[in-house]
Amino acid sequence: MSETAIDVRHLTRRFGGFVAVDDLAFTVRRGEIFGFLGSNGAGKSTTIRMLCGLLKPTSGTALVGGVDVASDPEGVKQRIGYMSQKFSLYELLTVDQNIRFFAGIYGLNPQQLAERRRFVIEMAGLAGRETTLARDLAGGWRQRLALGCAILHQPAILFLDEPTGGVDPLSRRQFWRLIDALSSDGVTVLVTTHYLDEAERCHRVALIHAGKLAALGTTTEVKGIFKDRPIVEIRADQPVEAMRILDASPGVEKTSLFGTAVHAVLRGPSVTTEDVRTLLHDAGVSVDVVEPALPSLEDVFLDVVDRAGGAAA
């Protein structure tokens, strides 16, 4: 198998007059954990559905495991595993029956079934719970069982659509360890997520906004858009008032609220932390802390959305 697992070129999907995915292009290497980020309705799910062969692209091509999704969707389905945010299991079937069903529709023979069943039960930590109904499993177990059912047929490429929604932090951590293990076995993982801390665990991320690719690269590379625009974090008694003052200042590009702190993006390295402090002090806002901050993915994300919105306006 070639080193490129997913190759997307000019991928576009229209629903009537609405362009859900607009001229998307990226590649994912074999064994890579590729994060797909974007707000709701940005086009993530539409893209995944096209890559899984469920939805035909309006134009452009996508090769998944070397197979064209438009011309051979069934061939794609053989090579991929898919797990959605709903952990779609059959509630009224037991753990074991769910595994047997998915093995059945993937066409596993009895020997493969026995082998993979053992693997999945062990991986998901479900030993001794084989006869528990899926609906009686707690979130973390359900999630790992759903993952197990998605990889019964040992797919080379795995699509995870917001796989950690509604799961406690410990289970999330455990889940990511499984993802890492799969990746080191050579499985390519394309994952969408809202959790930006999870995005940090991806080898590379793609930020998608309004159907377009807004940023692509390692998290460090993506954060590079702030290279010439330092970010300072301000903790003040009146954060909203502080934002109003900073937004009016020529040295500040924009501000955003992060919890109780304010992040201000400065216009170039010539503006300093000290300038910001003085500005606020002169305006009568009492300031606790003003310090340089490293850009987070959230900063990147907001910046991307801002620019797209600004361009449109």
Added chain:
Amino acid sequence: MRKALAVGRKELRQIARDRRTLLILVFVPAFFLLLYGYALNFDIRHVLLAVEDRDGTPQSRAVVSAFVNSGYFDLAASVYDPRAAERLLDLNDARAVLVIPEGLAREVGNGRTATVQVIISGDNANTATTVMGYASSILRTASSQVSPGAVTMAPPVTVEPRIWYNPELRSTLFLVPGLIAYISMITAVTSTALSIVREKEFGTMEQVRMAPIGTLSYVVGKTIPYFVIALASAALIILASMILFGLPMRGSWFALLVAVSLFLVGALGTGLLISTISDTQQIAFQLALLVSLLPTIMLSGFIFPISSMPRVLQLVTYVVPARYFLIALRGIVLKGSSLDTLWIPLAALVIYAAAMLSLASVRLAREHA
């Protein structure tokens, strides 16, 4: 095929664990049968009869007892005053009044015709017509007994009606096949539609569609369990109809199996088609009721004869599968018709089933694009 089996096995396991569905599939049909079978009866018995006998002779009493002994009338009261009879009718304590005029015995004895009055409460036109029919037929019989010696001139031509297949004209025999069609249709349509829409709601449908399993395998695997269950349920209600309502079986069991199977495949296809249109179980359920309940009751000839419908409605009945199933079912159980005489309705059922299944497959396949 192995994949279809996996789907079928899963479906059966789910049904087995889902008490509610199982209950709906097995017991609700039986319950419906009992409910409708006993309530839906156009034969009228135990009509409350008030008698006003102004003659008081053995002859007049013979007329009264002919009424009471017929089994259709129950003697509610004997009155001697027309106003009392009217009051009984108003209070609904009597549904009919038999008035025998004074001098009945004398008139009959003299070889003349006497007139007896029957007053029937006409608030239910259907019942009234039927009761009138009973009354005249009882009187005809009674009058020959009352005046055995009377010389009557036989009319040169008489009609002697014979009713075949259901000589007692019991409406139950006519209605029960309709019930069987109606109950089977509803059960099969709703259970299939709901089972697929449920998968859409839970997201398992999407998960399955991500797997390399063809539409055909999925549909086959999904419908076979429901076909088996619907068939069992139909067998149950047919047997119950025979035991409880005396439905005869004059034809062959094989012919019956063929007719029922064809009808059920069409019904399952309808359920499948509905599931491709609806996104929630609620919509699916309502659609299922709409397309199975109303046409099967109103437009199949279950209760209302198709030949007396307006032309437009008659045309509509051609796409109601129960219409053809009823012809076949009544033919087989009541008349002992064989398959070759029923080929037209059976062919219609085949066409209906094929149409439903292909429409559903086209829609299912389109969802993939």
